[in-house]
Amino acid sequence: MISEKMKPYVKNNSAIRMMFEEGNRLRAIYGPDKVFDFSLGNPSVPAPDCVKEAILELVQEESPLTLHGYMSNAGFEDVRQTIAESLNRRFGTAFSAHNLIMTVGAASGLNITLKAILNPGEEVVVFAPYFLEYGAYVRNYDGVLVEISPDTETFQPNLAEFESKITAKTRAVIVNTPHNPTGVVYSEETIRSLAAILRKKQAEFGSVIYLISDEPYRELVFDGAKVPWLTGFYENTIVGYSYSKSLSLPGERIGYVVIPDEADGSSELITAVTIANRTCGCVNAPSLMQKVIAKCVDAACDVETYDRNRRALYEGLTGLGYTCVKPQGAFYLFLKSPVPDEKAFCEEGKKYNILMVPGSSFACPGYVRLAYCVSYETIMGSLPAFEKLAAHYGLK
Ligand code: PLP
Numbered sequence: 296m297i298s299e300k301m302k303p304y305v306k307n308n309s310a311i312r313m314m315f316e317e318g319n320r321l322r323a324i325y326g327p328d329k330v331f332d333f334s335l336g337n338p339s340v341p342a343p344d345c346v347k348e349a350i351l352e353l354v355q356e357e358s359p360l361t362l363h364g365y366m367s368n369a370g371f372e373d374v375r376q377t378i379a380e381s382l383n384r385r386f387g388t389a390f391s392a393h394n395l396i397m398t399v400g401a402a403s404g405l406n407i408t409l410k411a412i413l414n415p416g417e418e419v420v421v422f423a424p425y426f427l428e429y430g431a432y433v434r435n436y437d438g439v440l441v442e443i444s445p446d447t448e449t450f451q452p453n454l455a456e457f458e459s460k461i462t463a464k465t466r467a468v469i470v471n472t473p474h475n476p477t478g479v480v481y482s483e484e485t486i487r488s489l490a491a492i493l494r495k496k497q498a499e500f501g502s503v504i505y506l507i508s509d510e511p512y513r514e515l516v517f518d519g520a521k522v523p524w525l526t527g528f529y530e531n532t533i534v535g536y537s538y539s540k541s542l543s544l545p546g547e548r549i550g551y552v553v554i555p556d557e558a559d560g561s562s563e564l565i566t567a568v569t570i571a572n573r574t575c576g577c578v579n580a581p582s583l584m585q586k587v588i589a590k591c592v593d594a595a596c597d598v599e600t601y602d603r604n605r606r607a608l609y610e611g612l613t614g615l616g617y618t619c620v621k622p623q624g625a626f627y628l629f630l631k632s633p634v635p636d637e638k639a640f641c642e643e644g645k646k647y648n649i650l651m652v653p654g655s656s657f658a659c660p661g662y663v664r665l666a667y668c669v670s671y672e673t674i675m676g677s678l679p680a681f682e683k684l685a686a687h688y689g690l691k
């Protein structure tokens with residue numbers, strides 16, 4: 296007998312599994328090259344060579360006792376110091392090892408942060424569309440998720456509604472830029488306005504509101520887009536980072552959380568997040584991967600490959616009469632469904648072997664997400680199928 300809290304997740308899981316199974320079913324019938332599966336955010340470029348080199352070097356040269364042993368729940372101090380120095384070089388900050396906690400990816404970073412700051416019933420604000428797992432993470436700690444409706448013109452956060460929905464119970468707001476599922480990068484102007492609202496509301500309620508910046512796509516930007524480093528704009532910022540996308544290591548589960556000294560109750564908060572790493576059952580981030588990251592700290596990700604896909608898909612689809620905001624980051628494109636019921640559009644797409652994720656999976660119906668972390672051949676092969684789909688809806 297499972298808990299009441301888990302029942303809705305078990306029920307929902309079948310929808311995700313069905314999409315996965317549908318991809319396998321279509322591939323078995325038509326062959327993998329005839330199925331255009333844009334459903335998964337799994338990186339399509341391999342991890343850079345330095346990752347493999349670092350693994351081999353570490354396994355051959357380090358003592359297995361230190362390489363595979365327990366360490367501080369925050370992670371190896373020298374690894375954290377190396378990452379802190381890399382951040383300082385890039386963003387002009389002054390972090391040191393004590394500001395970082397190594398985590399089991401961004402998912403775990405968000406969980407341990409929320410565990411450290413939330414009391415039951417406290418609110419966490421998110422901007423639709425958003426990564427739906429945020430809801431589960433907040434509910435894990437008996438928090439309440441507060442959704443802000445989307446600005447479908449720009450997909451920048453709807454700040455007027457945001458201001459009106461902050462209450463004395465608001466403990467945090469989560470932002471994600473570059474953004475899943477829209478590919479939008481929040482502008483510096485947006486961040487400044489958001490920070491000003493947070494400061495005003497903290498003063499009004501005499502409360503502390505943390506800005507949690509979920510940044511697994513930080514380096515995946517195009518057309519020279521700049522991703523503001525948020526701790527410089529708002530003191531109560533907590534940054535959650537992951538190497539899942541930037542180094543194509545999602546299965547290795549490695550990332551970190553940064554808590555600046557300026558954040559309210561910083562020292563106690565760092566301790567609380569570190570303890571949460573232990574009590575959530577992660578104990579520490581994977582030791583081998585921590586050391587790999589230290590060796591690859593400034594490794595670049597293959598943005599070019601994603602950019603080529605992005606341009607081909609964006610130009611191809613808009614040329615066929617579809618509409619979407621041009622993505623500037625991550626590897627997603629958020630297409631407006633030609634009909635209000637985007638689930639029906641996804642179903643119709645399947646008839647042409649196109650797999651897309653309905654926007655309602657991101658709290659934004661009427662749109663669909665295409666993850667273009669696929670091969671270039673898949674993108675090009677999909678365009679004639681999208682053309683037939685466009686013709687079905689009488690686009691253009
Ligand atoms: N946050 C966002 C916005 C994501 O898209 C994802 C994964 O797709 C995550 C967090 C979780 O990433 P990780 O694999 O580092 O846990």
